[in-house]
Amino acid sequence: MCGIFAYLNYNVSRERRYILEVLFNGLRRLEYRGYDSSGIALDADRAASPSDAPYAGAPPLVYRQEGKIENLVRSVYSEVDEKDVNLDAAFNVHAGIAHTRWATHGVPAPRNSHPQSSGAGDEFLVVHNGIITNYEVLKETLTRHGFTFESDTDTEVIPKLAKFVFDKSHDEEGDVTFSQVVMEVMRQLEGAYALIFKSPHYPNELIACKRGSTLILGVNELSGQQNGKAFHDVKALTTNGKPKELFFSSDLCAIVEHTKNYLALEDNEIVHIKDGSVSILKFDPHKEKPASVQRALSVLEMEVEQIKKGNYDHFMHKEIHEQPHSLTTTMRGRLKDGEVLLGGLKEHLKTIRRCRRVVFIGCGTSYNAALAARPFVEELTGIPVTMEVASDLLDRQGPIYREDTAVFVSQSGETADTLLALDYALENGALCVGITNTVGSTLSRKTHCGVHINAGCEIGVASTKAYTSQIVAMAMMALAIGSDQISTQARRNAIISGLTSLPSFVSEVLKLDAEMKELASSLIDSESLLVFGRGYNYATALEGALKVKEVALMHSEGMLAGEMKHGPLALVDENLPIIVIATRDACFSKQQSVIQQLLSRRGRLIVMCSKGDASAVCFNGSCRFIEVPGVADCLQPVINIIPLQLLAYHLTVLRGFDVDQPRNLAKSVTTQ
Numbered sequence: 218m219c220g221i222f223a224y225l226n227y228n229v230s231r232e233r234r235y236i237l238e239v240l241f242n243g244l245r246r247l248e249y250r251g252y253d254s255s256g257i258a259l260d261a262d263r264a265a266s267p268s269d270a271p272y273a274g275a276p277p278l279v280y281r282q283e284g285k286i287e288n289l290v291r292s293v294y295s296e297v298d299e300k301d302v303n304l305d306a307a308f309n310v311h312a313g314i315a316h317t318r319w320a321t322h323g324v325p326a327p328r329n330s331h332p333q334s335s336g337a338g339d340e341f342l343v344v345h346n347g348i349i350t351n352y353e354v355l356k357e358t359l360t361r362h363g364f365t366f367e368s369d370t371d372t373e374v375i376p377k378l379a380k381f382v383f384d385k386s387h388d389e390e391g392d393v394t395f396s397q398v399v400m401e402v403m404r405q406l407e408g409a410y411a412l413i414f415k416s417p418h419y420p421n422e423l424i425a426c427k428r429g430s431t432l433i434l435g436v437n438e439l440s441g442q443q444n445g446k447a448f449h450d451v452k453a454l455t456t457n458g459k460p461k462e463l464f465f466s467s468d469l470c471a472i473v474e475h476t477k478n479y480l481a482l483e484d485n486e487i488v489h490i491k492d493g494s495v496s497i498l499k500f501d502p503h504k505e506k507p508a509s510v511q512r513a514l515s516v517l518e519m520e521v522e523q524i525k526k527g528n529y530d531h532f533m534h535k536e537i538h539e540q541p542h543s544l545t546t547t548m549r550g551r552l553k554d555g556e557v558l559l560g561g562l563k564e565h566l567k568t569i570r571r572c573r574r575v576v577f578i579g580c581g582t583s584y585n586a587a588l589a590a591r592p593f594v595e596e597l598t599g600i601p602v603t604m605e606v607a608s609d610l611l612d613r614q615g616p617i618y619r620e621d622t623a624v625f626v627s628q629s630g631e632t633a634d635t636l637l638a639l640d641y642a643l644e645n646g647a648l649c650v651g652i653t654n655t656v657g658s659t660l661s662r663k664t665h666c667g668v669h670i671n672a673g674c675e676i677g678v679a680s681t682k683a684y685t686s687q688i689v690a691m692a693m694m695a696l697a698i699g700s701d702q703i704s705t706q707a708r709r710n711a712i713i714s715g716l717t718s719l720p721s722f723v724s725e726v727l728k729l730d731a732e733m734k735e736l737a738s739s740l741i742d743s744e745s746l747l748v749f750g751r752g753y754n755y756a757t758a759l760e761g762a763l764k765v766k767e768v769a770l771m772h773s774e775g776m777l778a779g780e781m782k783h784g785p786l787a788l789v790d791e792n793l794p795i796i797v798i799a800t801r802d803a804c805f806s807k808q809q810s811v812i813q814q815l816l817s818r819r820g821r822l823i824v825m826c827s828k829g830d831a832s833a834v835c836f837n838g839s840c841r842f843i844e845v846p847g848v849a850d851c852l853q854p855v856i857n858i859i860p861l862q863l864l865a866y867h868l869t870v871l872r873g874f875d876v877d878q879p880r881n882l883a884k885s886v887t888t889q
Contacts, residue, residue, distance in 0.1 A: 227310050261274075261302075276417065283327055336364065345412050450512065480514050
């Protein structure tokens, strides 16, 4: 959803122009999360303040704009010219904050964009990711105390509450620290949030805190002498007075070009940057004073090239073609001598084998990946598997038992519904397993154990390589759980062999790119698309239709082929394009029957089949074919989804829509 970015340079001179570009570029790296407006705040030139001013110095420069980040860039430079702001002014210490907003409370508009302000003079500025659930109560209280609200957002209560706390404390006690103000604000807030505070009362300081939403701290020591200290306490590392740059971000993608030393904030942690030093406090609402926390920096295993398009026009196209590599990375070090080694599950395998059932829980593409994994998890483990859409499980308060193993699947590890379902499962005593692409995410921290899919950074909003890596990760999980069963040994060996050769078959199916572009051009004027699948490929039908829906903005439905006669058959005519997935597996003969029934109704068929099977699935040659290489039946969904990903991509380009940032969608859905 929303993207947060902040940049503080300490003991190193940076011009305002440079600071602006760092902030803008940080927002560009967060664009893929989805947004509809953006804003930044930075310091004005040092100037004498009026005697009645609430603080020394000039008010911060705050810019907010609706639409794309480039709209903000243009408006900032235009306003800078009008007001004769000196872009060459240099700052030895400076703190700037920036934000991309995805509207939840209030329409996209500058007044609803962040940073949100405490009012005249911008005494407190806040950027926020998440939702404050008790904002209406806080708003009423603050209104009674004389505050006026300019936006429709839930966020605006936060800076106004900070000013209320500051003024009250100042009147009663005299001096109050920035961290004391923020702690009292946190005490009043309910909901999920990641926040960064900036205030001219506390120049050159930043405070960040979080509860539920991801927030990352990046540290770049400019002295060039790390001496292997990346794993030492972050406070000890930053109290040396040496030149450094410090960053906050919602996402590692925005800091990788600046530093690889990072820290993922834990819930209820407050990070205070002052005089170039990083202090971390643990907030406890039941205690007056917070505890000081020692935290070590981690080293980011990501390269800058992963967040660039390279020779591709769009990230989605690049990520589709990266799948041979991403699948290799997912399996690297985990397949050895015919065995599956998953260190994240090793200590819990016996518990999982004894469980009453496995419950897969996810949303959207991650749910579809779990659905694709369900048949072979059942087959290889002998454990019943049920599927739950996270939001529906919460709505129903469906039964979760202590004897259950709940497997949570999320690319970002920050999906709000999935995390709330995780809390629900933990409360009910289930063993919770996480499948995620994001190291340090909330999902990976809260679950008992899990598997990182290691697919690499995925920028396109429509998930592609993460989907196939999720299926492969869950296949390896099923192999590991079922490794104690002699009766399935031959089947397991065949699947492991298939996994080893899978990336080469993915490379082969990617050669259909041009063919899918041609197919997309024939479908460009169609209003709807149906995709029929069954067995292992029911999930493929759902996911293929979802991709077309997400990016091409074309109505599409994935359907279970066995349900065709129970309603959908009424839609069939010579104009409606229908994709039928009929690759070789136990359901092949049933899909042959489906194809014949659709042809008898003059259906406009596009059949996906195994290489050499065209004549077997369509006798009269009136179908269009997508021929794909055959692999082990349970791994076939990994192959079959790729032509549909390519089809969705080319349909989007030909229809003139935004591929990487589809209308109304966000990469990481951090609100319910």
